[in-house]
Amino acid sequence: MKPLKVLQLLPALDSGGVERGTLEIARALVAAGHESVVLSKGGRLVAQLQAEGSRHIARDLGRKSPTTFLHYRALRKLFEAERFDIVHARSRLPAWVAWLAWRGMPADARPHFVTTVHGMHSVSRYSAIMCAGERVIAVSDTVRDYLRSHYPPTRWPHLADERITVIPRGIDPAEFPRDYPPSDEWLARFHAEFPQIGQRKVLTLPGRLTRLKGHHDFITLVARLVAEGVDVIGLVVGGEDPKRPGYAKEIRARVQAEGLAGRILFTGHRSDVREIYSVSDCVLSLSSTPESFGRTVLEPLAMGRPVVGYAHGGVAEILAELFPHGAVGKGDVAAATVRAADVIAGRTPVVEHNSRFLLANMQAQTLKLYGSLA
Structure with missing residues (x-):
């Protein structure tokens, strides 16, 4: 050329x-x-x-x-x-x-x-x-x-x-490597910041705090797993939308009202999302509108971390390629809860290696x- x-x-x-x-x-x-x-x-x-x-x-x-x-x-x-x-x-x-x-x-x-x-x-x-x-x-x-x-x-x-x-x-595999191990120093800092995690299984929902990202569905999913006796904790990883502060207050209030303050943690905006993916047992994608691509689905999958998500838009394409078992119908919280429980229990296939994206x-x-x- x-x-x-x-x-x-x-x-x-x-x-x-x-x-x-x-x-x-x-x-x-x-x-x-x-x-x-x-x-x-x-x-x-x-x-x-x-x-x-x-x-x-x-x-x-x-x-x-x-x-x-x-x-x-x-x-x-x-x-x-x-x-x-x-x-x-x-x-x-x-x-x-x-x-x-x-x-x-x-x-x-x-x-x-x-x-x-x-x-x-x-x-x-x-x-x-x-x-x-x-x-x-x-x-x-x-x-x-x-x-x-x-x-x-x-x-x-x-x-x-x-x-x-x-x-x-x-994505660059060097930025999100397969089976990435976080450093001992990072793990110590993270668990000191969020001592509620302990030995619990970690579910992560990445994305800014906007209504489209499905935080209410995430709260419902975590609540159902806790009610079923699954020892999990949910991480909401993303900053607040400065244009819509009322929504952040709304979801925080719901977490308090349902007695989940020790089970759902808000991390705010993070620059160490790779490390958070690495300690997540399952990552969720619950957007109510289709994503044009779905980078926050691809990143953990590239690292070998299972993702359960609503199969529409670009998320459906990525899941079909790398982890079909994680795909559920849009808005089907019950199915997402079952799949997340399967992931936590080790009842799912391994994530395919990313060679396309x-x-x-x-x-x-x-x-x-x-x-x-x-």
């Missing part, structure tokens, strides 16, 4: 799955000898991006205001001056501005335009911009099927199947797509 010059656009570089994916592709571009440029309003990940060999251009294309669209003229000048081979938009508003800039250029002078659909956006003309790429990357089969269903070629002729490429997100695969497939266009 000839050396490429690639621009990725997104609102900001603070945290999140889109931001993580942007840095992962930027790193792969640099390692392969290409020129990597990222445009965003900035954020705490800019320093890491630059340290890993990419260039950052500061421009706020994520502010939800009609005036943001006016940036298209300046962006067109940037495209003309920089002569990018690929422009890759990862979010709706930056995609709109980039598309307006790109559309106004002579066809023989344009960069190639790529979009990634990271989630199931509301169906609208606004969201349809993510289907406007010469190639449209879907992060899972679920997202591809969503696009096919809601943006059919009969209404959106440009979105023919050959334009959609499924490139699943992936790998970071290296995602990087290689994305760079191959860039090369096929350029």
